[in-house]
Amino acid sequence: MERVVADFQGRAYPILIQPNVLSDPFLPEMEEMLKERRWVLITDDHVSTALASLVETLKGYTYLKIEIQPGEKSKNFRQVEEIMEMMAEAGINRYDGIIALGGGVVGDLAGFCASIYMRGISWIQIPTTLLSQVDSSVGGKTGVNLEAGKNLVGSFYQPQAVWIDPFVLETLPNKEYWGGCAEVIKYAIIQGSEMSEWIRENWQDVMHKKPDVMTQLIKRCIACKNTIVMADEREKGLRKVLNFGHTAGHAREKLSNYTISHGEAVRWGMLYELELACRLHWILPEKCSEYKELVHLIPVEDENENFSGEVFMKAMASDKKNRDNRISFVLPKEPDLMEEILLSPKEIQRLMT
Numbered sequence: 001m002e003r004v005v006a007d008f009q010g011r012a013y014p015i016l017i018q019p020n021v022l023s024d025p026f027l028p029e030m031e032e033m034l035k036e037r038r039w040v041l042i043t044d045d046h047v048s049t050a051l052a053s054l055v056e057t058l059k060g061y062t063y064l065k066i067e068i069q070p071g072e073k074s075k076n077f078r079q080v081e082e083i084m085e086m087m088a089e090a091g092i093n094r095y096d097g098i099i100a101l102g103g104g105v106v107g108d109l110a111g112f113c114a115s116i117y118m119r120g121i122s123w124i125q126i127p128t129t130l131l132s133q134v135d136s137s138v139g140g141k142t143g144v145n146l147e148a149g150k151n152l153v154g155s156f157y158q159p160q161a162v163w164i165d166p167f168v169l170e171t172l173p174n175k176e177y178w179g180g181c182a183e184v185i186k187y188a189i190i191q192g193s194e195m196s197e198w199i200r201e202n203w204q205d206v207m208h209k210k211p212d213v214m215t216q217l218i219k220r221c222i223a224c225k226n227t228i229v230m231a232d233e234r235e236k237g238l239r240k241v242l243n244f245g246h247t248a249g250h251a252r253e254k255l256s257n258y259t260i261s262h263g264e265a266v267r268w269g270m271l272y273e274l275e276l277a278c279r280l281h282w283i284l285p286e287k288c289s290e291y292k293e294l295v296h297l298i299p300v301e302d303e304n305e306n307f308s309g310e311v312f313m314k315a316m317a318s319d320k321k322n323r324d325n326r327i328s329f330v331l332p333k334e335p336d337l338m339e340e341i342l343l344s345p346k347e348i349q350r351l352m353t
């Protein structure tokens with residue numbers, strides 16, 4: 001079993017990664033944690049059906065089960081209120097906890113509820129998409145969207161544990177799996193040549209979800225994210241590198257009215273931002289092509305962009321990372337660095353046309 005310890009100024013918790021770690025019976029340390037308190041299981045309809053036997057096993061520890069509609073549209077305040085009303089009605093108190101079973105949407109939403117219900121209760125993350133296993137379940141960012149933009153309301157709130165079983169990815173639709181691959185490639189570009197090399201060598205096994213390779217892949221991504229977020233939990237500096245591909249990606253996602261997945265949007269955003277880095281002369285054209293090749297390992301077709309440059313700039317302008325009327329990007333810069341740059345919409349348009 002792979003174990004990564006997340007430690008935020010003395011508040012440490014384990015991230016366990018192992019094929020079958022969620023099979024009955026649970027490991028003694030998991031069993032012990034589950035028996036500590038009453039749990040509210042928050043999941044979505046797809047996960048509940050796809051992972052019915054896991055839900056059945058967790059039933060033995062579940063006091064209340066809440067199922068939300070799958071997808072980004074559920075990540076909002078109305079849903080938060082509904083969940084907390086149900087918890088209050090069931091008599092959930094500050095000694096109880098939440099288990100978030102699902103992808104990044106369930107994780108962000110359930111974690112946010114845990115952070116504010118009775119001023120904060122315990123929670124466990126069980127991520128079930130590739131994106132949530134390699135990225136969103138680590139680092140304690142929780143939150144919901146507003147009409148004005150994604151993740152504009154939220155909190156930093158670390159879970160009590162994260163349990164990751166690569167086998168649950170078997171039921172994940174390809175579109176979602178490939179979307180998660182975008183975050184994997186993001187880590188390869190952030191970490192530099194050793195990880196990029198590993199990705200190229202193991203890509204076929206990743207496409208076939210080979211359990212031992214997936215365990216290594218997830219561990220590599222998580223170890224990278226964990227090191228970054230432990231050094232900068234509140235995103236004052238270093239943590240910003242994780243936003244590579246996300247400024248353009250979030251705008252693309254919003255303009256599609258969330259019909260394309262977060263991962264697909266990040267894939268698109270990385271291609272856009274690599275081009276921007278190249279045009280700024282931060283990376284050489286050869287490096288840009290090498291990174292783009294990595295992104296193109298993800299087997300998805302580009303969807304048509306049916307928006308103008310101006311509409312796109314406007315969408316990027318609502319990103320919460322922006323300052324001084326300038327749009328924030330974190331881009332690769334030779335040699336093997338990531339750096340933030342603030343650009344006005346006019347500067348971006350001049351560079352990109």
Ligand SMILES: NC(=O)c1ccc[n+]([C@@H]2O[C@H](COP(=O)([O-])OP(=O)(O)OC[C@H]3O[C@@H](n4cnc5c(N)ncnc54)[C@H](O)[C@@H]3O)[C@@H](O)[C@H]2O)c1
Nearest residue numbers: 046050070071103104105128129131136141168171172262
């Ligand atoms: N908190 C963070 O640090 C962070 C980081 C990155 C992304 N995010 C957030 O994560 C969200 C995207 O997460 P996502 O890509 O996991 O999407 P998601 O949670 O919407 O899940 C995608 C789809 O897959 C289904 N699904 C999940 N697990 C399944 C399984 N094992 N089998 C079958 N179906 C399954 C879900 O029901 C859903 O329909 C976005 O809201 C994004 O903002 C958060």
